[in-house]
Structure formats: C-alpha cells, structure tokens
Amino acid sequence: MSARALWPRSLAGQMALLVAIALFVAQAINFGLLLRERNRLRFEQIISPTVTRLVDTEDRLNSGVATESGHGHVRITAINPIRPGLEREPAVERAIAAALNEAGFHPSAVIAAVRPVHRDDRHAHDGARYASRLTRFGAVLDIAVAMPGQGWLVLHAPWPHDNSGLIWGLIAQTLVLYVVVLLPVLWVGRRISLPLKSLAGAARDFKPGSDQPLLAESGPADVREVTAAFNLLRQRVTAMLDEKDRMLGAIGHDLRTPLAALRVRIESVEDESDRTRMADTIDEMNRTLDDILSLARLGRPSEPPVDVDLSALVDAVVEDFRDLGENVSFEDGARLPMKLRPALMRRAVRNLIENAVKYGRRATVRLAPGAEAVEIIVSDAGPGIPPERLADVFDPFTRLETSRNRETGGIGLGLALARAIVADARGEIRLENRPEGGLDAIIRLPR
Amino acid sequence: MAIDEPMAEIPHLLLVDDERSIREPLAKYLEKQGFRVTQAGDAEAARTRLAAYAIDLVVLDIMMPGEDGLSLTRHIRETGDLPVILLTARSEETDRIVGLEMGADDYVVKPFSPRELAARIKVILRRAATGSRQHAPESGAYGFGDWVLKSGERTLVDRDGVSVPLSTGEYNLLLALVQRPRQVLTRDQLLDLTQGREAAAFDRAIDNQISRLRKKIELDPRNPEIIKTVWGGGYTLAAEVTRL
Numbered sequence: 001m002s003a004r005a006l007w008p009r010s011l012a013g014q015m016a017l018l019v020a021i022a023l024f025v026a027q028a029i030n031f032g033l034l035l036r037e038r039n040r041l042r043f044e045q046i047i048s049p050t051v052t053r054l055v056d057t058e059d060r061l062n063s064g065v066a067t068e069s070g071h072g073h074v075r076i077t078a079i080n081p082i083r084p085g086l087e088r089e090p091a092v093e094r095a096i097a098a099a100l101n102e103a104g105f106h107p108s109a110v111i112a113a114v115r116p117v118h119r120d121d122r123h124a125h126d127g128a129r130y131a132s133r134l135t136r137f138g139a140v141l142d143i144a145v146a147m148p149g150q151g152w153l154v155l156h157a158p159w160p161h162d163n164s165g166l167i168w169g170l171i172a173q174t175l176v177l178y179v180v181v182l183l184p185v186l187w188v189g190r191r192i193s194l195p196l197k198s199l200a201g202a203a204r205d206f207k208p209g210s211d212q213p214l215l216a217e218s219g220p221a222d223v224r225e226v227t228a229a230f231n232l233l234r235q236r237v238t239a240m241l242d243e244k245d246r247m248l249g250a251i252g253h254d255l256r257t258p259l260a261a262l263r264v265r266i267e268s269v270e271d272e273s274d275r276t277r278m279a280d281t282i283d284e285m286n287r288t289l290d291d292i293l294s295l296a297r298l299g300r301p302s303e304p305p306v307d308v309d310l311s312a313l314v315d316a317v318v319e320d321f322r323d324l325g326e327n328v329s330f331e332d333g334a335r336l337p338m339k340l341r342p343a344l345m346r347r348a349v350r351n352l353i354e355n356a357v358k359y360g361r362r363a364t365v366r367l368a369p370g371a372e373a374v375e376i377i378v379s380d381a382g383p384g385i386p387p388e389r390l391a392d393v394f395d396p397f398t399r400l401e402t403s404r405n406r407e408t409g410g411i412g413l414g415l416a417l418a419r420a421i422v423a424d425a426r427g428e429i430r431l432e433n434r435p436e437g438g439l440d441a442i443i444r445l446p447r
Numbered sequence: 448m449a450i451d452e453p454m455a456e457i458p459h460l461l462l463v464d465d466e467r468s469i470r471e472p473l474a475k476y477l478e479k480q481g482f483r484v485t486q487a488g489d490a491e492a493a494r495t496r497l498a499a500y501a502i503d504l505v506v507l508d509i510m511m512p513g514e515d516g517l518s519l520t521r522h523i524r525e526t527g528d529l530p531v532i533l534l535t536a537r538s539e540e541t542d543r544i545v546g547l548e549m550g551a552d553d554y555v556v557k558p559f560s561p562r563e564l565a566a567r568i569k570v571i572l573r574r575a576a577t578g579s580r581q582h583a584p585e586s587g588a589y590g591f592g593d594w595v596l597k598s599g600e601r602t603l604v605d606r607d608g609v610s611v612p613l614s615t616g617e618y619n620l621l622l623a624l625v626q627r628p629r630q631v632l633t634r635d636q637l638l639d640l641t642q643g644r645e646a647a648a649f650d651r652a653i654d655n656q657i658s659r660l661r662k663k664i665e666l667d668p669r670n671p672e673i674i675k676t677v678w679g680g681g682y683t684l685a686a687e688v689t690r691l
Contacts (some may be wrong), residue, residue, distance in 0.1 A: 101536060177654035253536045258537070261468035267561045268475050280558065288560055307609040312663060319614030319659070332662070337609045342602065346612065 011196070019185050020178065029173045037396065045086025046092065046157045050143055051099040054153055058105055061150060078151045082144050086113035089141065096143065109146040114139050114159055122210060161270035188220075199227055206234060245297065252293050253435070259286055288413060294347065295417045303341045305425075308335040310345075310445075311367055314376060317349045318365055327362035328353055337370055339426055339443065348421040349376060352429075352441045356380035360439060369447075373427075376443040384433040393417050405413040418443075457499060460571055463519070463560045464508040464534060472568060473506075473561060480565045490514035494522070497529075503532045503575075504507065507551075517549055521624040524550035530571045535557070570639070578602060588691035589625040592673050594664055596625050603664070611663055616641070620656050624674060628688040633681035657682055 008014050057074040092112040100107055116139045118171050143161040197220045202215050212298045214231045217224040265281050269275040311333050317332040349365075356363035360380020368375040385393060419429045427445035434440055459480045464470040467488070474484040481545050485500055487493040487509055496502070505523060505681045509516035516533060533554040547554070552571050555564050559617075589596045594607040600616055613621065623633065632640070634653045649650040661668040675685045 075461050171482065256536045256557045257469065260534075260559065261466065263558035263563050264469055264472045264476060268472070282558055307607070309605075309609055309611045313612040316612040316614040316617070317461075319617065321618050323614065337607075342612055343608055 002198040010189070013195040015189045016182055016186050016405065019181055021172070023177055023181060027177070028171065031170050034170075042159075043092070043095065046097050046141060046159070047370045049098060050098060050157055051103070052157060053155060054096075054100060055103050055105070056143055057153055058147065072356075074153050074155045076145075076151055077154055080111065080144060080152055082111050082113050082142050083115070086115055086142070088113045092141065096145065100145070103318075105147070107145045109144075110354075111142075113142050115142050116140075117326075120173050126339050132210070141265050145184065191219050192223055194225045195227055199230055203230065204232075248293050248296050250290060254443070255289055256286070259289075281409075291351075291413045294344075295413070295420060298344075298417075298420050303343050305339045305341050305356060307337050307343045308340045308345070309375075310340070310374060311344060312340045313340075313346060314349055314365060315345050315358050317353065320350075321357065321363075323355055326357050328357065328365065329363070330365040331366050331367075335369065336374060338374065338446075338447065344421045345425065348418040348429075348443065349378075351418040352376075352443065355414060356382070356439070359383075371447075373447060374445050376441075376445075378441045379438055380441075381438050383435065384439045385431060387433065390431050390433075394429075457481065457483045458503045458568075459485065460568065461485050461487060461493060461500070461502045462489070462506045463487045463494055463505065463511070463516070465489055466508070469508075469534075469557075471566075476561045477565060477568075482565075482568070490516075490519045493519060497523070502529060502571060505518050506532050506534060506564070506568070508534045508536075512655065515564045517545060520549040520551050530575050532564070532567060532571065536640075558639075588689050590624060590689040591628070591686040592664070596621060598622055613660075613663070616656050617660050617663075620653065621660055623684065624684040627689055628684045628686070631677045631680045631683045637681065 008017055056078075061076075089112045096112065097110045100110075139159040141157045143156070143157065144154045146152050147366045164305075178248055199215060202212070206212070212234075214234075215227050217227045219227075252327045259282055263279065266278040266282070268274055292365065312335070315330055318328050321328040350403055353363045354367065355380050357380075360382025362381050364379045366379070368377060402412060415429070422429050422443050422445070425445055427443060430442050430444070432440045432442065456683075458481075460477060462470055462474050462477070462484050464473075465488055470486055470488070474486050477484050485496050487496050487655070490513055493505070493507075493510055497505075500617070506517060507516045520531050520533065521530055531551040533551045534557060535554055536557045553567050555567065587598055589598070595604045596602075597604060603613055603621070604617075605611060620637060622639060623640040637653045657674060658668070661671050661674055664673055666673045673684065673686045677683055
C-alpha cells in the first residue's frame with residue numbers, strides 16, 4: 001500500500017491524522033528531553049557523593065585515620081575488583097577523574113561499570129535500606145579508582161537501569177492525549193464534512209426547475225455560509241430560468257401574433273400558387289419558432305417520463321405523415337414498452353422523418369430492439385451527406401451549403417432538437433450513409 | 448354575401464381579439480365567407496356585445512390584457528350554451544386542455560389558416576343546429592375494456608399503465624366512439640365528428656383507421672370485441688365505457 005493510499009481523503013480523517021502526527025512528534029520531543037534530564041540528574045546524584053566519599057577516604061588514609069580495609073562505603077582492595085565484561089560508563093569515569101583532579105588527587109585509573117543486581121544478591125556490608133534501594137533500581141554502578149601506591153578504592157552507587165516504567169508512563173499519557181484531543185477533532189471534522197457532503201450531493205443533483213427543498217444549514221458558521229450561498233445561487237438559477245421561460249413565452253407570443261396576422265392577410269392574395277407558397281413559408285417559420293422554443297425549454301421539461309409502447313409511438317408519428325400524404329412506411333413490430341417523455345420523443349422521431357422526406361424523398365422507418373438498447377432507424381432515398389460533414393449537421397443553425405434553396409432551411413435546428421431530446425433520454429443519434437445509397441438516421445435508446 | 452345554404456339566418460359571430468392586426472382582416476375574411484361578424488377588442492367589450500346581440504358563436508383569443516379568454520369562456524358557459532372557439536398563441540398542451548375544460552368547443556393555434564377556422568365554425572354551427580354538439584367537456588378519461596383513453600393528454604393507456612400513442616386521426620376517431628358508446632355511427636357521421644378537430648383526417652378512409660385502431664386495442668383484431676362493425680350501418684363501441 002502506498003503512502004497516498006494511507007492518506008485519508010476525508011477532511012475529518014486528514015485533520016485527525018495531522019493532529020495525531022503532531023501529538024506524536026511533541027510527545028517524542030518531550031520524551032527525549034525527559035530522558036536527558038533524567039540522565040543529568042542521575043549523573044549528579046552519583047558523581048558528587050562518590051567523589052565526596054573518595055576524597056574523604058583518601059584524606060583519612062593520608063592522615064592515618066582509616067584502616068587499610070576502607071572507610072564507610074569505600075573499601076580498599078589490592079587488585080581491580082570489577083568483573084570484566086560489564087558495561088562501562090565512560091562519561092561517569094571521566095567526570096569522577098576530573099572531579100578528583102580538581103580536588104588534588106590524581107588517580108591512575110577510574111573504572112565505572114554497571115552490574116545488574118537481583119533481589120537475592122547480598123551486599124553484606126551495606127545496610128538493609130541500601131540493599132533494598134539497590135534492588136529497587138535494578139542495577140548497581142561499581143566504581144573503582146586506582147590510587148598510585150594505595151591500591152583500588154571501590155564503592156557502589158545505585159544505578160537506575162530500567163527505563164520501561166518511564167516508557168509505559170509516556171505511552172499511557174500519549175493515549176490519554178489522543179483520546180482527549182482526537183475525539184473533539186473528529187467531531188469537529190464531521191460537523192464540517194457532513195454539511196459539505198450534503199452540499200456536494202445537492203449541487204450534483206441540482207436540476208434547474210425542479211422544486212427541491214432548500215438545503216438545511218448546519219455545521220460551523222463558515223459552512224453554514226457556504227450552504228446559504230448555495231441555496232441563494234440555486235434560487236437565482238431557478239429564477240433566471242423562470243425568467244427565461246417567461247421571456248421565451250413572450251417571444252413566442254410576440255412572433256406568432258404578426259405571423260398570425262400575416263397568415264390571415266394572405267387569404268386575400270388572388271394567385272392560388274402564390275398564396276400556398278406564402279402559407280408554407282409562414283408554417284415553416286412557425287415550426288422553426290416551435291423548435292427554438294422547445295430547444296430552449298428542453299432543460300426543464302414539463303412532461304414526466306412514462307411507460308410508453310415505443311412501437312406504437314413510432315407508428316403514430318408515421319401515421320400522421322401518411323395522413324398528410326407523405327411517403328413514409330413503417331413495419332409494425334411487437335410491443336416495446338420504454339420509459340420516455342412521449343410528446344418530446346414523438347417530436348424527435350418526427351424531426352428525423354421530416355428531414356428524410358424533405359431531403360431523401362421518402363422515409364422507411366424500422367425498429368431494431370437489442371438486449372441493451374433499441375434503435376429507431378429512419379432511412380431515406382436521398383443523396384446522403386458527405387462523410388466529412390456528417391457531424392456538422394447537428395450544429396443548430398448550420399445547413400449544408402449544397403442545398404441553398406429556402407425550402408430546406410432549418411435542418412440543423414430540427415436535428416439539434418432531436419439530438420437534445422434523445423440525449424435527455426440518455427440515448428444518442430447518429431447518421432450513416434448506406435453503401436448502396438441513402439442516409440440512415442438512427443436513434444439509439446438504452447433499455 | 449352568398450348564402451346558398453339552407454340556413455334561416457346569417458350566423459352572427461363575435462370575434463374577440465386584442466390584436467387589431469389579426470382581428471380586422473379576420474373579420475373581413477369571415478364576412479366574405481358568409482358570416483356576420485361583430486368585433487371586440489377586450490373581454491369587457493365582448494360582454495357588452497354579448498348582451499346586445501344574438502350571437503351564434505364566439506371566436507375568442509386566450510391571451511388578452513385584462514380579463515383573459517379562459518375567464519370569458521367560463522362566463523359564457525355559466526350564462527348559456529354559446530359555442531366557443533379559442534384562438535391560442537401557445538401550442539402548450541395545458542392551455543388547450545384548460546380551454547376545453549372550461550367548455551370551449553374547439554381551438555386553433557396561431558398562426559392558423561382562416562379557411563380552417565371557417566370550416567370549424569361551420570362544423571360547430573351545424574352540430575349546434577342538429578343538436579349533436581358535445582356539451583360535456585372533452586377533457587377527461589374514459590375507461591373501456593382494459594383501456595383508458597385520457598383525452599386531456601391524448602393518450603391511450605393499457606392495463607399495465609403503458610401508454611400507447613395514437614396518431615391524430617386514430618385519436619379523434621377513438622374519442623368520437625368512446626364518447627358515444629353503443630351508438631351506431633355511420634362512416635359519414637364519424638367523418639363529420641372527427642374532421643372538425645384537425646385537418647389531418649380529412650382524406651383518410653375511416654375503415655382504414657378503424658382497422659389500425661383494432662390492431663392496437665383488440666385482443667384478436669379479426670374478431671373484434673370492442674369496436675364492432677354494424678352490418679350495413681357503420682361502427683359501434685361495444686364495450687362498457689366509464690368516465691373516470
């Protein structure tokens with residue numbers, strides 16, 4: 001597992017981990033300082049009494065008061081009494097030598113070695129209290145000083161050897177700190193991250209126009225502020241879209257009214273073919289207007305998706321074309337229930353068939369149900385579209401330059417609307433030139 | 448004004464629209480078609496004219512400043528049985544549904560062909576004269592067999608709740624049949640009942656659409672149980688119809 005994988009992704013996790021690391025570092029420094037202080041203290045507790053005793057013994061020896069065997073805790077031996085193989089303490093040796101030098105004595109050797117003691121070890125010449133102290137500390141420091149011409153002066157000092165008690169204490173302390181500090185940190189982290197999480201969800205699921213309840217403001221003030229700002233933003237977006245809808249409605253009304261006036265007036269045109277052409281133009285403008293309004297409104301469809309027999313839907317659209325005398329055929333198939341917005345899907349299919357009839361003389365419509373998707377295939381008998389232009393025709397308001405006459409206007413818009421409707425149903429539209437000629441417009445809808 | 452129809456009087460229309468650019472040429476056109484036309488620019492003027500004249504039919508714009516067309520339709524329905532055709536600038540389904548629920552007889556969407564409007568006016572006047580006009584609001588749901596026809600949403604729904612879309616012609620035909628269960632309707636009657644709504648059905652043979660409808664709603668289209676052929680007569684809806 002890499003370090004990145006161990007790094008928590010959530011806010012609370014990161015905060016907790018950082019605090020834990022910081023606490024650990026602080027405790028480690030603390031531990032180091034404590035250990036140093038303890039060493040210094042031990043050092044002082046041992047060096048000064050040892051040197052005092054040595055100097056005292058030496059003084060008594062020199063003045064003839066002391067016996068050859070020693071004085072107090074200090075014994076005198078002829079040979080080095082320290083067992084070889086014990087761990088020596090050079091720092092203690094140097095300090096004792098320096099202190100003796102200062103006092104005017106010049107030992108030829110100073111040896112200090114740590115000897116672990118056990119409860120049953122006897123120090124016959126030491127008092128019972130001293131023995132118990134030695135036992136409690138777990139080790140004893142043997143110090144031997146060789147004085148020229150006098151042999152070795154030997155004494156012991158208790159030596160706190162075992163640090164495990166200190167370590168356990170520190171561990172317990174650290175654990176208590178962790179609990180005391182980390183729990184509030186986790187709590188604060190969650191208080192921040194929970195509202196943030198619901199904010200992220202609300203932003204992701206935000207569908208303009210749907211009446212979602214306002215997000216509840218919770219957590220610390222900063223987070224509440226973000227939530228409140230999001231709620232305001234959502235209200236503004238919804239208000240803007242409402243305004244857009246109202247504006248589009250007004251545009252529709254304002255454009256349709258003159259169109260309607262024009263449509264009434266052309267009835268007085270005497271020439272029959274002129275009149276028909278004018279009426280067609282007005283119808284076309286009206287259809288384009290319808291498409292623009294539908295395209296603009298598509299983000300907030302008023303129609304809910306329902307279970308629809310897709311086969312009957314396509315059949316109904318085809319039948320409407322046939323009623324108008326268009327050359328459109330459809331092979332009726334088995335029922336094909338799908339969840340769709342029927343009026344919009346009718347419009348998408350209608351736009352494809354309209355293009356096929358307009359540019360390809362006739363439309364043959366087929367349904368190809370598959371395991372994962374259903375395809376509605378609208379084939380025409382036209383010249384097709386140059387392969388390099390296939391993608392262009394979906395752009396609204398673009399039209400292939402090969403067909404310049406006015407009647408062919410709006411191919412882009414019709415297709416763009418169809419594509420937007422199909423995309424809204426999580427499907428896709430593609431155009432394919434058939435090798436034998438003609439164009440296939442294919443709506444693919446997931447089941 | 449040429450009146451070669453055997454109508455006793457010239458039908459008197461009230462045309463209500465705030466847009467002079469539409470109202471005036473339309474009035475002129477309708478007058479040419481043999482109607483007497485009184486104009487009104489808003490709902491208030493329309494109420495005055497309604498009180499002052501014996502109007503036969505009202506052509507009414509929905510979107511007007513002040514009192515709108517829907518509200519005026521409700522007023523007309525409350526006070527009498529005058530036929531109403533709505534003019535709507537919006538192709539929004541809801542407007543039509545509300546309009547028909549208010550008791551309007553028909554609607555045309557702007558921009559409309561004046562010929563079509565004149566044709567619909569004539570159909571409705573003829574129905575009013577012969578008493579075959581539908582008084583009940585057209586919006587609603589009709590249950591028959593395993594099916595529900597929702598006229599507001601113009602959809603046919605099966606027992607499992609799956610919508611079966613109908614073409615405009617099929618829908619108009621089925622609506623006419625469902626609204627007159629167990630009545631024998633001749634082809635001419637059916638043509639007359641269905642042609643007023645949309646121009647689409649004009650040239651379509653009724654028989655063809657009946658067979659298409661049967662394919663959609665009958666268990667066995669060759670032995671129809673719902674839409675039955677009446678020998679020498681026409682068609683009838685044999686199933687029990689319930690208004691839902």
